Amino acid sequence: MTDRPQRQDTAGGETAGALEGQAETLLAIGGVVARLRGEFPDLTISKIRYLEDRGLVSPERTPGGYRKYGQAAVRTLRTILTLQRDEFLPLDVIKERLERGTASAVGRPLAPSGPFDTPRGLKRGVPAYTWDQALSITGVSESFLRALAEFHLFDAATPMTETRLSEPDLEVVRICDLLSRHGVEPRNLRVLSSSAEREAALLAQVVAPAMRSANKDRREEGTRALADLGSLMARLLDLLLYRELSRLAG
Numbered sequence: 001m002t003d004r005p006q007r008q009d010t011a012g013g014e015t016a017g018a019l020e021g022q023a024e025t026l027l028a029i030g031g032v033v034a035r036l037r038g039e040f041p042d043l044t045i046s047k048i049r050y051l052e053d054r055g056l057v058s059p060e061r062t063p064g065g066y067r068k069y070g071q072a073a074v075r076t077l078r079t080i081l082t083l084q085r086d087e088f089l090p091l092d093v094i095k096e097r098l099e100r101g102t103a104s105a106v107g108r109p110l111a112p113s114g115p116f117d118t119p120r121g122l123k124r125g126v127p128a129y130t131w132d133q134a135l136s137i138t139g140v141s142e143s144f145l146r147a148l149a150e151f152h153l154f155d156a157a158t159p160m161t162e163t164r165l166s167e168p169d170l171e172v173v174r175i176c177d178l179l180s181r182h183g184v185e186p187r188n189l190r191v192l193s194s195s196a197e198r199e200a201a202l203l204a205q206v207v208a209p210a211m212r213s214a215n216k217d218r219r220e221e222g223t224r225a226l227a228d229l230g231s232l233m234a235r236l237l238d239l240l241l242y243r244e245l246s247r248l249a250g
Contacts, residue, residue, distance in 0.1 A: 026060065026068040032077065040081045048077065056080055056095050127164035134165045138173045147186040148176055152193045199237075203229045 027035065029045050037043050051057050052067075057077050059067040069077070076098065083089045083097070135142060149156035153176060154169040165173070176189060203226060204211070210222025 026070055027074065029059070029067045029069065032069045032074060035074065036078060036081065039078070040085065043081065051077070051080060051091075054091055054095070056091060056098065127166045127169070129165045129170065131161045131163050131165075134163075134170060134173065138170055138177065140173060140177050144177065144180065144186070145173065148173060148189075151186045151190040153186065153189060199233055200230075203233065 029048055032048060033043055033045055048057070052059065057073055057080065059069045059073050062068055079098070080091075080094055083094045084091075089097075129137065131145070135145060138145075146160060148154060149160055149163065153172055154165060155163075157163040176186060179189070180186070206229060207222045207226045210218050210225065213219050213222065
């Protein structure tokens with residue numbers, strides 16, 4: 001059935017006036033398909049209605065019961081379709097992301113890809129690599145690896161050569177090595193490690209009641225919330241850094 005144009009409700013007073021003022025920004029379901037089909041060629045009216053039935057998108061309704069989609073609903077729909085197409089996520093997962101606010105208006109996670117997006121979640125990386133293996137894999141000098149450990153860029157054992165590193169630790173070493181080639185030394189990065197410790201402590205306080213709960217489901221919910229908050233914090237820091245670098249670039 002094709003949605004009919006919205007009629008003005010002359011008996012509705014302010015409500016009718018508000019609807020009339022929104023008429024240009026509200027789309028019928030066919031108009032939504034037409035707007036998004038360039039990005040999603042397989043999109044149909046039936047698919048949008050199915051997503052509505054699953055509770056993922058909620059259009060407005062006219063007094064006659066016809067669907068009308070505002071800009072927010074269209075953005076949500078674009079997010080859902082993008083996550084389906086690009087990340088192959090099931091609808092239940094997409095719905096959970098939307099409800100927890102961890103999907104952006106353009107369909108990407110609200111943080112750069114990284115540890116928060118891995119299936120392991122916040123589980124600590126397994127320290128699978130010896131000191132010598134880390135030197136061989138990353139190609140850095142032993143003095144450089146020692147400097148990173150001394151400035152707490154990863155956790156080190158005593159003696160230091162007994163340290164075992166995880167995959168995330170090796171990635172930290174690789175990134176620090178790239179930065180060092182531009183004059184950013186390990187001692188300059190200690191402030192980042194200290195900042196990360198402070199931010200983690202702050203977020204841990206927020207979810208502490210759930211994490212300490214005797215209920216397993218509640219603890220798992222706290223872990224998910226901690227990951228979500230970390231993702232948001234990472235994205236915020238990313239944007240703040242980008243803003244400052246843009247200022248420097250003039």
